[in-house]
Amino acid sequence: MNLxxxxxxxxxxxxxxxxxxxxxxGISPDMSFLEMLDIVNERLIEKGEExxxxxxxxxxxICGMCGLVINGVxxxxxxxxxxxxxxxxxxxxxxxxxxxxxxxxxxxIIKDLVVDRSAFDRIVSAGGxxxxxxxxxxxxxxxxxxxxxxxxxxxxxxxIGCAACVAACPNASAMLFxxxxxxxxxxxxxxxxxxYDRVQKMIAQMDAEGFGACTNIGECEAACPKEIxxxxxxxMNRDFIRASTAAKG
Amino acid sequence: MELKSKCPTGPIEQQWQKHxxxxxxxxxxxxxxYHIIIVGSGLAGGSAAATLGELxxxxxxxxxxxxxxxxxxxxxxxxxxxxxxxxxxxxxxxxLFYDTVKGGDFRARESNVYRLAEVSTNIIxxxxxxxxxxxxxxxxxxxxxxxGGAQVSRTFxxxxxxxxxxxxxxxxxxxxxxxxxxxxxxxxxEMIDLVVVDGRARGIITRDMVTGKIExxxxxxxxxxxxxxxxxxxxxxNAKGCNATAIWRAYRKGAGFANPCYTQIHPTxxxxxxxxxxxxxxxxxxxxxxxxxxxxxxxxxxxKPDQIPEDERDYYLERKYPSYGNLAPRDISSRAAKQxxxxxxxxxxxxxxxxLDFADSIKRLGKKVIEERYGxxxxxxxxxxxEDPYKVPMRIYPAIHYTMGGLxxxxxxxxxIPGLHxxxxxxxxxxxxNRLGASALMQGLADGxxxxxxxxxxxxxxxxxxxIDTSHAEFKKAEAEAxxxxxxxxxxxxxxxxxxxxxxxxxxxxxxxxxxxxxAGLREALALIPQIRExxxxxxxxxxxxxxxxxxxxxxxxxxxFLELGELLCRDALERDESCGGHFxxxxxxEDGEALRNDEKFCHAAVWEFQGDGKPPKRNVEPLEFExxxxxxxxxx
Numbered sequence: 001m002n003l004x005x006x007x008x009x010x011x012x013x014x015x016x017x018x019x020x021x022x023x024x025x026g027i028s029p030d031m032s033f034l035e036m037l038d039i040v041n042e043r044l045i046e047k048g049e050e051x052x053x054x055x056x057x058x059x060x061x062i063c064g065m066c067g068l069v070i071n072g073v074x075x076x077x078x079x080x081x082x083x084x085x086x087x088x089x090x091x092x093x094x095x096x097x098x099x100x101x102x103x104x105x106x107x108x109i110i111k112d113l114v115v116d117r118s119a120f121d122r123i124v125s126a127g128g129x130x131x132x133x134x135x136x137x138x139x140x141x142x143x144x145x146x147x148x149x150x151x152x153x154x155x156x157x158x159x160i161g162c163a164a165c166v167a168a169c170p171n172a173s174a175m176l177f178x179x180x181x182x183x184x185x186x187x188x189x190x191x192x193x194x195x196y197d198r199v200q201k202m203i204a205q206m207d208a209e210g211f212g213a214c215t216n217i218g219e220c221e222a223a224c225p226k227e228i229x230x231x232x233x234x235x236m237n238r239d240f241i242r243a244s245t246a247a248k249g
Numbered sequence: 250m251e252l253k254s255k256c257p258t259g260p261i262e263q264q265w266q267k268h269x270x271x272x273x274x275x276x277x278x279x280x281x282x283y284h285i286i287i288v289g290s291g292l293a294g295g296s297a298a299a300t301l302g303e304l305x306x307x308x309x310x311x312x313x314x315x316x317x318x319x320x321x322x323x324x325x326x327x328x329x330x331x332x333x334x335x336x337x338x339x340x341x342x343x344x345l346f347y348d349t350v351k352g353g354d355f356r357a358r359e360s361n362v363y364r365l366a367e368v369s370t371n372i373i374x375x376x377x378x379x380x381x382x383x384x385x386x387x388x389x390x391x392x393x394x395x396x397g398g399a400q401v402s403r404t405f406x407x408x409x410x411x412x413x414x415x416x417x418x419x420x421x422x423x424x425x426x427x428x429x430x431x432x433x434x435x436x437x438x439e440m441i442d443l444v445v446v447d448g449r450a451r452g453i454i455t456r457d458m459v460t461g462k463i464e465x466x467x468x469x470x471x472x473x474x475x476x477x478x479x480x481x482x483x484x485x486x487n488a489k490g491c492n493a494t495a496i497w498r499a500y501r502k503g504a505g506f507a508n509p510c511y512t513q514i515h516p517t518x519x520x521x522x523x524x525x526x527x528x529x530x531x532x533x534x535x536x537x538x539x540x541x542x543x544x545x546x547x548x549x550x551x552x553k554p555d556q557i558p559e560d561e562r563d564y565y566l567e568r569k570y571p572s573y574g575n576l577a578p579r580d581i582s583s584r585a586a587k588q589x590x591x592x593x594x595x596x597x598x599x600x601x602x603x604x605l606d607f608a609d610s611i612k613r614l615g616k617k618v619i620e621e622r623y624g625x626x627x628x629x630x631x632x633x634x635x636e637d638p639y640k641v642p643m644r645i646y647p648a649i650h651y652t653m654g655g656l657x658x659x660x661x662x663x664x665x666i667p668g669l670h671x672x673x674x675x676x677x678x679x680x681x682x683n684r685l686g687a688s689a690l691m692q693g694l695a696d697g698x699x700x701x702x703x704x705x706x707x708x709x710x711x712x713x714x715x716x717i718d719t720s721h722a723e724f725k726k727a728e729a730e731a732x733x734x735x736x737x738x739x740x741x742x743x744x745x746x747x748x749x750x751x752x753x754x755x756x757x758x759x760x761x762x763x764x765x766x767x768x769a770g771l772r773e774a775l776a777l778i779p780q781i782r783e784x785x786x787x788x789x790x791x792x793x794x795x796x797x798x799x800x801x802x803x804x805x806x807x808x809x810x811f812l813e814l815g816e817l818l819c820r821d822a823l824e825r826d827e828s829c830g831g832h833f834x835x836x837x838x839x840e841d842g843e844a845l846r847n848d849e850k851f852c853h854a855a856v857w858e859f860q861g862d863g864k865p866p867k868r869n870v871e872p873l874e875f876e877x878x879x880x881x882x883x884x885x886x
Contacts (some may be wrong), residue, residue: 038527053798058324060530065320135375137375140333172775
């Protein structure tokens with residue numbers, strides 16, 4: 001099929017950036033979205049034009065490195081799908097596709113479609129862990145975890161940190177990402193000792209990074225390729241309130 | 250090149266304990282005086298960085314991705330082995346050790362493998378403590394499943410995302426140390442050279458992938474945990490960014506490269522759909538717990554799978570290997586799939602595929618159970634192929650997945666360059682000529698959490714000599730060379746893209762040095778690869794500049810190294826004139842088409858030593874001795 005692309009090109013962080021239109025003829029429906037971009041890039045290089053920079057790595061929907069806003073939707077229209085797992089059969093001959101980077105104050109653009117998501121790492125550093133020094137662990141089966149709790153923890157732990165939730169949110173809030181980690185660790189017996197400390201520290205860092213607040217719009221859940229649920233935000237808020245009131249004594 | 254394995258002696262079950270007792274320690278107050286450089290943040294590098302930081306060392310950790318959490322360990326699906334024997338089915342440290350040595354076709358070092366099996370249980374405990382949400386039984390205990398090459402159920406898992414969850418555990422522990430100031434993380438940084446001073450590894454040269462700045466980093470020891478070199482084949486299950494530059498640069502600086510021809514072809518990947526294909530996607534081996542592999546009995550049978558009656562199907566793994574059935578090891582399953590397709594009985598476009606069928610399991614267990622076990626894998630398959638595996642059998646075909654070869658290391662995980670340690674897939678240590686499923690995660694975490702923290706102390710405690718800094722002449726020289734190389738790549742301004750060369754190399758590698766290798770084919774590859782390399786350096790085009798984010802430039806540097814490594818891989822495959830594990834030389838097979846080893850001539854690790862550009866590398870050997878396991882023809886019948 002033949003497509004027209006309108007792609008955000010931006011030389012570096014300080015450049016204003018603009019849309020550039022490219023024709024993409026002869027695209028196979030079996031290609032992934034990123035393979036389509038590979039072809040466009042190969043043709044650009046052959047013409048002596050600089051290829052479009054975009055982040056990607058595993059191309060099997062798990063590393064969380066890729067992420068494009070496609071026709072206004074983070075990771076494109078198909079539900080529960082990362083950009084790399086989106087295939088061209090989701091588009092039709094003659095379509096115009098608009099491709100943009102994640103846009104959020106906390107994610108400065110590095111080049112073209114590549115953004116800096118290091119804010120997420122700093123949030124995890126602030127408290128998104130269980131302190132378990134290597135070598136100090138008890139036998140695995142000494143800690144019993146009811147199956148349902150393990151399943152719920154796993155539902156939240158499935159987050160790949162791609163940041164589509166932030167890109168989709170009109171407030172550029174990171175609440176879904178942060179709450180998924182709070183919820184994952186808070187559901188397990190191992191996570192209890194640091195539970196309230198964790199939620200306070202992660203939220204403080206999230207605020208410091210310049211993410212917006214949650215106003216219960218739900219775009220994040222709709223965009224999430226791993227279907228992380230909004231109810232995690234509820235759980236996080238509950239823990240946060242409990243932590244705040246406990247801190248005041 | 251001196252290859253001293255430094256393996257402890259005595260009864261194998263006491264060796265690691267004895268070695269730990271004999272190694273030197275660094276006292277807590279002195280640890281912060283040592284600076285350790287770690288390249289790679291996957292299971293091996295991430296767990297090492299977290300643990301060494303926690304011990305009090307001063308650690309710098311580098312990765313090419315934008316975050317440590319993206320390392321390709323994250324894509325491992327099925328599970329991690331440990332000899333916990335929670336299932337009461339006869340597992341033990343010895344059995345895991347034995348299965349691993351046998352699975353590797355008797356081409357691994359016994360002492361290392363035993364240690365791996367021994368610490369496997371600690372890994373599970375550690376990961377549980379970190380909050381890894383392993384699958385559980387209703388009573389709250391840990392759940393297990395089976396993997397290839399074993400008759401016990403010893404694989405721990407977190408749905409089809411085990412690698413992700415283990416990596417996030419290590420990543421969180423690492424970020425905790427970053428927050429505490431023990432580890433400094435350098436994301437979007439690529440190691441482009443190793444710096445050796447007075448015969449010791451003292452640092453690395455990196456390129457900041459955002460600013461393009463070439464930087465020197467000095468340390469008291471360097472750890473490479475940069476994964477395998479499967480992308481030399483262009484199409485593999487590796488991430489697009491996975492590359493061999495770090496280990497290849499180390500090889501060029503004097504580190505021995507062991508058994509490069511030991512590559513693993515995974516039997517269950519989604520078949521190639523066209524020339525546009527940029528990577529291959531694995532379908533976890535765990536699917537073989539419930540999926541049955543078959544092809545039509547008749548050649549060129551084009552009927553739809555549901556129209557082929559039961560008695561016209563060949564469940565060839567169950568037929569050939571009744572005791573292991575669909576859970577035969579990877580090398581054996583891959584070859585069997587190739588044989589079926591070569592025989593004209595393959596399915597799907599081009600006849601390069603076999604069925605992996607869940608109909609029986611769905612009938613027996615119900616769709617819900619199958620969905621619970623493999624839901625995410627089924628979805629992934631459906632997205633890529635547009636077919637619903639709950640209704641039609643999956644089509645799968647073997648693909649390059651893992652490389653058992655890598656930098657040679659001794660029992661302490663130190664390479665032939667003192668101070669240069671190598672962990673995880675980047676080293677050659679534990680899997681011999683074939684790795685069993687769910688053992689890569691085990692090895693990565695064993696090396697990082699439980700081996701290197703002990704052995705590196707032994708090295709550091711004996712370190713003498715003055716401290717140096719990055720103003721040392723060796724650093725300046727390496728920086729200049731790195732800058733020169735980048736300038737050269739940018740100045741060729743030829744007509745072909747980097748990817749076109751990578752694809753060309755990959756095709757030669759797959760055709761001549763893939764699932765089946767021959768003397769003649771390997772000689773052809775050895776003639777072709779230097780030609781491709783020569784054209785690359787004359788005719789590649791890399792646009793843009795070196796002082797910005799430039800993905801073509803990054804790829805060009807990696808492909809330039811693959812063009813050298815590919816040649817070494819073929820050379821090793823040619824010299825190893827036997828079949829073993831994943832290395833299958835057509836000249837050497839049993840009547841049933843199984844790999845036929847030649848223990849008299851090849852019961853050793855081949856360790857290649859760089860002799861300079863344009864000169865053939867030197868092949869050294871480390872003999873392998875089997876004291877505790879008897880050498881035998883592998884049988885899974």
